[in-house]
Amino acid sequence: xxxxxxxxxxxxxxxxxxxxxxxxxxxxxxxxxxxxxxxxxxxxxxxxxxxxxxxxxxxxxxxxxxxxxxxxxxxxxxxxxxxxxxxxxxxxxxxxxxxxxxxxxxxxxxxxxxxxxxxxxxxxxxxxxxxxxxxxxxxxxxxxxxxxxxxxxxxxxxxxxxxxxxxxxxxxxxxxxxxxxxxxxxxxxxxxxxxxxxxxxxxxxxxxxxxxxxxxxxxxxxxxxxxxxxxxxxxxxxxxxxxxxxxxxxxxxxxxxxxxxxxxxxxxxxxxxxxxxxxxxxxxxxxxxxxxxxxxxxxxxxxxxxxxxxxxxxxxxxxxxx
Ligand code: ACO
Numbered sequence: 001x002x003x004x005x006x007x008x009x010x011x012x013x014x015x016x017x018x019x020x021x022x023x024x025x026x027x028x029x030x031x032x033x034x035x036x037x038x039x040x041x042x043x044x045x046x047x048x049x050x051x052x053x054x055x056x057x058x059x060x061x062x063x064x065x066x067x068x069x070x071x072x073x074x075x076x077x078x079x080x081x082x083x084x085x086x087x088x089x090x091x092x093x094x095x096x097x098x099x100x101x102x103x104x105x106x107x108x109x110x111x112x113x114x115x116x117x118x119x120x121x122x123x124x125x126x127x128x129x130x131x132x133x134x135x136x137x138x139x140x141x142x143x144x145x146x147x148x149x150x151x152x153x154x155x156x157x158x159x160x161x162x163x164x165x166x167x168x169x170x171x172x173x174x175x176x177x178x179x180x181x182x183x184x185x186x187x188x189x190x191x192x193x194x195x196x197x198x199x200x201x202x203x204x205x206x207x208x209x210x211x212x213x214x215x216x217x218x219x220x221x222x223x224x225x226x227x228x229x230x231x232x233x234x235x236x237x238x239x240x241x242x243x244x245x246x247x248x249x250x251x252x253x254x255x256x257x258x259x260x261x262x263x264x265x266x267x268x269x270x271x272x273x274x275x276x277x278x279x280x281x282x283x284x285x286x287x288x289x290x291x292x293x294x295x296x297x298x299x300x301x302x303x304x305x306x307x308x309x310x311x312x313x314x315x316x317x318x319x320x321x322x
Contacts, residue, residue: 001126001131001171002127002128002169002170002171003128003169003170003171003172003173003174003175004123004124004127004128004135004167004168004170004174004175005167005168005169005170005172005173005174005175005267005320005321006165006166006167006289006320006322007069007166007167007168008064008066008067008068008069008165008166009035009063009066009069009163009164009165009166009286009289009293009294010058010059010060010061010062010063010064010065010066010163010164010165010290011059011062011130011161011162011163011164011283011286011290011291012054012055012056012058012059012062012161012162012163013044013051013055013160013161013162013277013287014044014045014046014047014050014055014160015044015045016044016045016046016047017042017044017045017320018042018043018044018045019031019041019042020034020035020040020041020156022041022110023155023156025029026149027149027150027151027152027155027156028152029061029152029156029186032069034048034156037120037252037254038156038157038252038253038254038274038278039252039253039254039256039272039274039275039277040156040157040253040274040275040278041213041276041301042221042254042275042276042278043158043160043277043278044160044161044277045142045144045158045159045160046142046144046145046160050142051085051087051142052081052083052085052091052140052141052142052162053084053094053095053098053140054093055140055141055142055160055161055162055283056079056081056091056095056138056140056162056164057094057095057098057282058162059138059140059162059163059164059260059286059290060077060095060099060136060138060164061099062164062290063136063164063165063166063290064099064136066166067168069166069168070164071100071101072100072101073134074099074101074104074134074135074136074166074279075104075105075132075133075134075231076104076105076106076123076126076131076132076134076135076136076262077092077095077096077101077104077105077106077107077135077136077138078092078106078107078108078109078119078135078136078137078138079091079092079095079106079107079108079109079119079121079138079140080108080109080110080111080115080116080117080118080124080137080138080139080140080282081108081109081110081115081138081139081140081141081282082110082112082113082115082141082143082173082282082311083141083142083143083145083146083281084108084125084280086206090106090107090108090235091092091108091140092106092107092108092138093106093107093141095136095138095202096164099136101130101136106134109122111188111282111310111312111314111316112190112281112282112310112311112312112314113249113251113279113282113284113308113309113310113311113314114180114249114282114308114309114310114312114314114315114316115139115141115281115307115308115310116137116138116163116282116283116284116285116286117178117180117249117306117307117308117316117317117318118180118284118286118314118316119137119138120137120165120167120175120178120306120318121178121180121316121318123135123137123167124167124175124178124221124318126167127167127168130169133158133168133169134166134167134168134169135166135167135168136164136165136166137165137166137167138162138163138164138169138196138285138286139162139163139213139281139284139285139286139287140161140162140163140164140282140283141160141161141162141282141283142160142281143158143159143160143210143279143280143281144158144159144160145203145208146192146208146209146210147209148204148210150206151209152294153210153212153214154210154211154212155304157208157251157278157279158210158277158278158279158280158281159277159278159279159280160280160283161280161283161284161287161290162275162280162283162286162287162289163284163285163287163288163289164286164290165289167271171208172272172321172322173320174320175318175319175320176236176237176238176319176320176321176322177232177233177236177318177319178235178316178317178318178319179228179231179232179235179316179317179318180314180315180316181228181311181314181316182294182313182314182315183312184310184312185306186220186312186313187312188213189212189213189216189217189220189313190210190211190212190213190217190313191210191211191212191309191310191311192208192209192210192211192229192308192311193207193211193231194206194207194208197223200273204211205296207218208227210318211296218252218254218255220311220313221251221252221255222255222259223257224309224313224315225248225255225258225262225309225315226258226259226262228307228309228315228316228317229259229263229283229305229307229317230262231317232307232319233305233319234303235319236319238303238319240263240264240265241264242261243265243269243303243304243305243319244269244298244302244303244304245269245270245271245292245297245298245302245304245305246259246263246265246269246270246271246304246305246307247270247271247285247286247288247289247292247298247305247307248260248270248271248272248284248285248288248306248307248308249279249284249307249308249309250272250273250277250278250279250280250284250287250288251274251284251309252274252279253275254273255309256274259307263305271288271289271291271297271298272288273287273288273291280285281310284308285306285307285308289304289306291295293322296320299322300322301321301322302305302321302322303319303320303321303322304316304318304319304320304321304322305317305318305319306319306320
């Protein structure tokens, strides 16, 4: 049977890192509050004019270079993002043009923080169906563009960044299982209330902002991820003990710890980058994966459980052999 297999990873972060102490100067917050509630120590913030597409392009270029694959060999580009450069063309099309992969299929997936996991699940199906042989899967965001820097409840939580993988058809595993879910009933717990069709407002940033009921999101996230990882193990026909690494969405260290506990995994088997990157939405899982690979933690042949939860609500996962 055909599997899809990650043959290489890449990532990109804006140069500027902003510490909690830096934020203390602009809102009524403290390093202690941010660290103890979230685990975040710093975040990277895109420079003026630096876009989601720029970060996506860099991450993709690094993944292709590492894979030794030419852009012309790619037959599908899927970008998970909720902060595209422009409304259309899609960020996938913009990246395609810059890479020189013109002609292949390219589209964006908007599933908020689960965007990369959705993109990976879709790419896996394209490969398993025989439609695609080599796919570029990217998660990229500049979520800080949507932040109201006067609102301490949200502005301390997010950062910008991108990660990418090259996925290839293979007779060796590969992705064993992917899961995807959404529940639009939770729309107003985590959302951006304006857009092209609802009407931008005559206020700063046209009313574009992140609105979040933090405590409620926290509770649902923990519970939902609990059942998601169970479902994923079952779909792959595996058990907790078969997982070598948990690579979770990096929103909050306490949510990550709860999922690790559910999986009976010690924290030294969990990839944590939330301290360095904060919540980069669709960028978070592929950034964490690339860090895990390049630091030598994740080795070939190991089983990885990737998962994410975000606005929608959406939640999605993959269990794969790296
Ligand atoms: N600095 C200092 N104080 C703050 C800050 C801040 N930045 N933000 C809020 N506070 C205050 C609040 O006003 C509140 O004060 P009060 O008790 O006087 O009313 C107090 O801190 C406690 O607030 P809580 O909301 O109870 O804090 P909680 O422990 O729930 O932590 C947090 C808040 C970090 C947002 C947490 O709920 C969380 O992480 N939730 C999940 C949110 C999340 O992860 N969202 C993204 C995931 S989904 C996705 O990735 C899109």
